[in-house]
Amino acid sequence: MRRHLTPAMNLLEVRGVSKRYGAVVALRSASLTVAPAEVHALLGANGAGKSTLVKILTGVIRPDAGTIEMGGRPVHLTSPASAPGAGLAAVFQDPSLVPDLTVRQNLRLTGADSAAVRRWLAAMDLRVDEDDLVGDLPLPLLRMLDLARALAREPRLLILDEITAALPADLVERVFLVIRQWREHGRSVLFISHRLVEVRTICDRATVLRDGADVGTLTLAERTEQHIVALMLGPMATSDDAPCPVGPDTGPQPEAAAPDRASAASEARLLLEARGLAMSGALRGVSFSLRAGEILGIAALEGQGQDALFDCLAGNRRADAGEIRVAGRVLAPRSPYDAIRAGVVLVPADRAHALLPQRSARENIALPLYNRATRWGLIDLRGEGTRAGAAIARLAIDTRAQRQVRRMSGGNQQKVVVARWVAAGFRVVLCFDPTRGIDVGTKRQIHRLLRDLAGAGAAVLLFTSELPEIALVCDRVLALYEGRIVHELPAQAADEATLLRLVHGLVREEPVG
Amino acid sequence: MTDPSAPGLEVRRPMAAGRAIRRSAWTVTIVGLLGALLVVEKLVHPALNVFDMQSLVDGALPLCLAAMAQTAVVLSGGIDLSVGPMMSLVNVVSALLMTHATSGQAVLIALGVVAAVVAAGALTGAVIVATGVPDIIVTLATGFVWGGLALHVMPIPGGAAPAGFAALMTGQLGSVPSGLVVIVAALAFLWEPVHRSPAGLALYAVGSNRAAAYLSGVAVGRARVAAYALGGAFAALGGLALTASTTNGNAASGTSYTLTSVAATVLGGVSLVGGRGGMIGPVAAALLLTLINTLLTFEGVDPNFSLVVQGAIVVLVVMVAGLVLVRRRGA
Amino acid sequence: MTPSPAATDRPDTGALRPRPAVRWSAARRSLADRPALTLAGILVLLLAATDAVSPGFVTPHQLSTTLLYAAPLGALAAGQTLAMLTGGIDLSVSATATAAAYLIAGLGAQGTPRALAVALALGLVVGMTNGIGIGIFRVQPLIMTLGMAGVLGGALTLASLTFTNGVPVVPDAVHELGSGTVLGYLPLNTLVWAPLAVVLLVGLARSGLGRAIYAVGDNPLACRLAGVRVWQVLLVTYVLGGVLSAIAGILLVGYTNAADLNLATPYLLQSVAAVVIGGTSILGGSGGYAGTILGALILTVLDSLLTILNVSQAGKQMLYGAIVLGLAWIYARTALVE
Ligand SMILES: Nc1ncnc2c1ncn2[C@@H]1O[C@H](COP(=O)(O)OP(=O)(O)OP(=O)(O)O)[C@@H](O)[C@H]1O
Numbered sequence A: 001m002r003r004h005l006t007p008a009m010n011l012l013e014v015r016g017v018s019k020r021y022g023a024v025v026a027l028r029s030a031s032l033t034v035a036p037a038e039v040h041a042l043l044g045a046n047g048a049g050k051s052t053l054v055k056i057l058t059g060v061i062r063p064d065a066g067t068i069e070m071g072g073r074p075v076h077l078t079s080p081a082s083a084p085g086a087g088l089a090a091v092f093q094d095p096s097l098v099p100d101l102t103v104r105q106n107l108r109l110t111g112a113d114s115a116a117v118r119r120w121l122a123a124m125d126l127r128v129d130e131d132d133l134v135g136d137l138p139l140p141l142l143r144m145l146d147l148a149r150a151l152a153r154e155p156r157l158l159i160l161d162e163i164t165a166a167l168p169a170d171l172v173e174r175v176f177l178v179i180r181q182w183r184e185h186g187r188s189v190l191f192i193s194h195r196l197v198e199v200r201t202i203c204d205r206a207t208v209l210r211d212g213a214d215v216g217t218l219t220l221a222e223r224t225e226q227h228i229v230a231l232m233l234g235p236m237a238t239s240d241d242a243p244c245p246v247g248p249d250t251g252p253q254p255e256a257a258a259p260d261r262a263s264a265a266s267e268a269r270l271l272l273e274a275r276g277l278a279m280s281g282a283l284r285g286v287s288f289s290l291r292a293g294e295i296l297g298i299a300a301l302e303g304q305g306q307d308a309l310f311d312c313l314a315g316n317r318r319a320d321a322g323e324i325r326v327a328g329r330v331l332a333p334r335s336p337y338d339a340i341r342a343g344v345v346l347v348p349a350d351r352a353h354a355l356l357p358q359r360s361a362r363e364n365i366a367l368p369l370y371n372r373a374t375r376w377g378l379i380d381l382r383g384e385g386t387r388a389g390a391a392i393a394r395l396a397i398d399t400r401a402q403r404q405v406r407r408m409s410g411g412n413q414q415k416v417v418v419a420r421w422v423a424a425g426f427r428v429v430l431c432f433d434p435t436r437g438i439d440v441g442t443k444r445q446i447h448r449l450l451r452d453l454a455g456a457g458a459a460v461l462l463f464t465s466e467l468p469e470i471a472l473v474c475d476r477v478l479a480l481y482e483g484r485i486v487h488e489l490p491a492q493a494a495d496e497a498t499l500l501r502l503v504h505g506l507v508r509e510e511p512v513g
Numbered sequence B: 001m002t003d004p005s006a007p008g009l010e011v012r013r014p015m016a017a018g019r020a021i022r023r024s025a026w027t028v029t030i031v032g033l034l035g036a037l038l039v040v041e042k043l044v045h046p047a048l049n050v051f052d053m054q055s056l057v058d059g060a061l062p063l064c065l066a067a068m069a070q071t072a073v074v075l076s077g078g079i080d081l082s083v084g085p086m087m088s089l090v091n092v093v094s095a096l097l098m099t100h101a102t103s104g105q106a107v108l109i110a111l112g113v114v115a116a117v118v119a120a121g122a123l124t125g126a127v128i129v130a131t132g133v134p135d136i137i138v139t140l141a142t143g144f145v146w147g148g149l150a151l152h153v154m155p156i157p158g159g160a161a162p163a164g165f166a167a168l169m170t171g172q173l174g175s176v177p178s179g180l181v182v183i184v185a186a187l188a189f190l191w192e193p194v195h196r197s198p199a200g201l202a203l204y205a206v207g208s209n210r211a212a213a214y215l216s217g218v219a220v221g222r223a224r225v226a227a228y229a230l231g232g233a234f235a236a237l238g239g240l241a242l243t244a245s246t247t248n249g250n251a252a253s254g255t256s257y258t259l260t261s262v263a264a265t266v267l268g269g270v271s272l273v274g275g276r277g278g279m280i281g282p283v284a285a286a287l288l289l290t291l292i293n294t295l296l297t298f299e300g301v302d303p304n305f306s307l308v309v310q311g312a313i314v315v316l317v318v319m320v321a322g323l324v325l326v327r328r329r330g331a
Numbered sequence C: 001m002t003p004s005p006a007a008t009d010r011p012d013t014g015a016l017r018p019r020p021a022v023r024w025s026a027a028r029r030s031l032a033d034r035p036a037l038t039l040a041g042i043l044v045l046l047l048a049a050t051d052a053v054s055p056g057f058v059t060p061h062q063l064s065t066t067l068l069y070a071a072p073l074g075a076l077a078a079g080q081t082l083a084m085l086t087g088g089i090d091l092s093v094s095a096t097a098t099a100a101a102y103l104i105a106g107l108g109a110q111g112t113p114r115a116l117a118v119a120l121a122l123g124l125v126v127g128m129t130n131g132i133g134i135g136i137f138r139v140q141p142l143i144m145t146l147g148m149a150g151v152l153g154g155a156l157t158l159a160s161l162t163f164t165n166g167v168p169v170v171p172d173a174v175h176e177l178g179s180g181t182v183l184g185y186l187p188l189n190t191l192v193w194a195p196l197a198v199v200l201l202v203g204l205a206r207s208g209l210g211r212a213i214y215a216v217g218d219n220p221l222a223c224r225l226a227g228v229r230v231w232q233v234l235l236v237t238y239v240l241g242g243v244l245s246a247i248a249g250i251l252l253v254g255y256t257n258a259a260d261l262n263l264a265t266p267y268l269l270q271s272v273a274a275v276v277i278g279g280t281s282i283l284g285g286s287g288g289y290a291g292t293i294l295g296a297l298i299l300t301v302l303d304s305l306l307t308i309l310n311v312s313q314a315g316k317q318m319l320y321g322a323i324v325l326g327l328a329w330i331y332a333r334t335a336l337v338e
């Protein structure tokens, strides 16, 4: 088949594909071409229709109109099972491994060549016990497994829908390694990510989707990030996002804002103190303090105890030892309820743990308002509407599919989780990777929101898997390694290289000054 | 960058045997409970003999098979509220057809009935998949249909079954109750082959996470239909067991098995959400439920009071076991 | 977010169809927004069918009888609706109703208010026990309530032996409540049911508890993280269910004017059927009482239709099943368009 492909010929050719769900138009008319041996980026804001296009390409859903050709031949897929036959394999945005089966069974389920999967895992330097239940594995490992499984199918076009969103920096590197190998073998990759830095690192060309239609294809090396962002967000967004100038992905200059915020914060009162927090196997004595108006970053690779730290601060799990104080008062939460009453709220890593998928955006946002029996009486609908509406407006949530949150795009779902606490109010917010899977425009809105919240006297504890984010939003940063805080430094000093060393536990070698 | 000790990615590796036990902790608990209860019974009544074992197995056989039918469907993420009425229907139809049959003919009739019920199960599954109507409604409706049919076939109890056929399911094989042989055979020849095949994997997968299974390329509809067909096979055997043990047909004979089969399934450690559990647990739970009843009757407890005790015991077992498991998971 | 799997995922070719089809799909969409409308349509159709079979069915008198029959089921299915909205199920509703009916008949001689109070208290205690088991000890609702049904059933049988010492009498007031009418046609039991229905409808849509009930059914983990104390919600849900079942038992015994051990038994599956036909998901988190009310009415009219057709008990059951399936299918076609 390959021999039909002259270099000039396109591998994938998508023309005028559209898809609507009832009243919601997910894709208006999308066209896309991918050349052989090309890493092609698919860009677009949350809800632009990227995942919908991926699902159409892989036969998960059928388009209302439009044509798809692979290597010059039309493809009509009827189910995901038929995608590999057409030379397509995808890693979907939502994990597609079955949680109650073991890794081995999952591989058998798809008829994947398990030897090949093992080879790919080894190539990425990963070790997986095939008898582990998939549901017991950490999310990043699941994503890598998904990737290995897709690679084992030897597709001519590999589709990666936000695979890096849940990956720590070191794993992203390994994914890139594989992508490069793939391209060297003359095969192509369709790469979706909201991290423009990644896109510029690994991709050749990019097609930008906006509101369900393609608005341009560009060669990445020739364009500035400004140009790309403007294309993604449209003319409207650039003008009314005025307070936050559209710059490179690194956004507004941290140097300008950070120092005076930090100095102001040093006099503000202590909102959150942790002393010697320990939890078997995960945390080994973590102490820090957080002042009103401050954003404290946590930098760590996967599995260094950050989950346990956030969970025990939020009352979701109990620490074995140590003390938490909120505004000077000891907090020993037995459940999240206690922490929330004390003003400590959590934006969890996995939005599926926070959302009511079948309920409306408004009900999701208003949920904490009814969390105690004394508030179980009649609802003040007007008041609730105002509060929820204000939060929706403040986060600029796309409300097209708001009747059921599960229909909203991933990024908008994430915003709903944050909006909930904006509407309910809090003293300390624990944000665990709040910008995971969120587009550049929204990411900035969330950064700005976090700063606004801090400016209004709240304290923010922020873990992010995207290291550059730390210098952007935080005042200080703690590096967590194997359940301990190995270093603390002001955010201005936290450039990516330094952080990367620290999160690998390389403190000693750090050059002084 | 490729630090081989990338933490968090090596999943801590408990010993394989320990893990296998932990994963089936619930099944082990239920089987253990069953064993313990048998031992207690033996101690209290040293006179317990093979005959008592026999009556326990005979009494438990229909429920065991009903629980297996329910489990096959529940594992695939569905629920079958037509198990009981279907057993009634099989009971009356087989009793009617077997009235004047020889044992040999009876076996042929039984096979025919099983085949027909498998087809009916597959049809139920196909209706669920094709219409998109939730499992519970479709099976509630088909339950009404089967029950009505049973009543139509046999408005008043009647029919018969040849002794040879009855002995096949409720007699003895050597010194082993043949009911036990039926259960083991159903497990070994109906469940295990499916369980080990790709189809069995697909069945668990669609129960565990239908969307993920679909994305993984599983033919979701086919797997669900297969689950109902398999459930049909077990339900048919359950109905035949009713015929064998009562040697007549009664349109109400299966009614109670719908809910008790669900109870045995859940008590046997199968998640009602689907995808989690096995077949041994529900069978053990069905035996356990019957044994509790038998024991109480032996003790001379008023049968009505034994109903009270049985209800309370089931709830207590689930409560205590649940607390223990939760405690352990928390640690 | 999650794709609908295989066979249910038919390509929606709405955009390519000529105009009338577009209008039809628009109509379907607006029906999808208001599933109760579809159910109401089905109810009207059934009434029309019944009227066609037996001219003169749609008379005030017959409609009044329909309401009279539907009220106990409606009350019983109310408890079931609440349990299912939280993702559970209550298999003890009929046993609780029977037990309440027994108490009314057994204690009737000692004064109506006392009998009523004891019957309602029984519902409360049963519901509380269910709620404690499910909410605090995390027993699966199905097992807990099935066990409870067993306990109640056995206890009732034992108790019924002692009741024969006295003469069980249903107090006149209860009998009147369960079978009488006012203003000619309005059944008294509807006057009990209607306010309950209003409280439930408003409560589910507009109270904090209602929101919590839906939320717990949709995602208990999310509730926990949002500070909702799930056990309290479950406890209150099952307590309400117990009391509602007791009320249903009172209405039922008022209608039959005599308690027997299987008084409410046939209503167990019917209560489940009314709720699921009404569009409430057994997995919790979506649906509501409006659908259940219509479901109960539909089942009741269907019953009358089959009685009028004068089919055998067997034929009646089969038709009942077939029609429930057909209705659910129509409903799924219109109300569940994705
Ligand atoms: N099953 C569905 N029903 C209704 N609307 C849907 C459904 N699936 C997607 N949509 C809508 O289609 C639009 C496009 O969604 P899609 O998931 O393709 O966005 P995306 O570009 O992948 O966004 P993100 O970056 O947030 O993942 C969104 O507005 C979404 O709400």
Ligand SMILES: [Mg+2]
Pocket: A050, A051, A052, A093, A409, A410
């Ligand atoms: Mg997406």
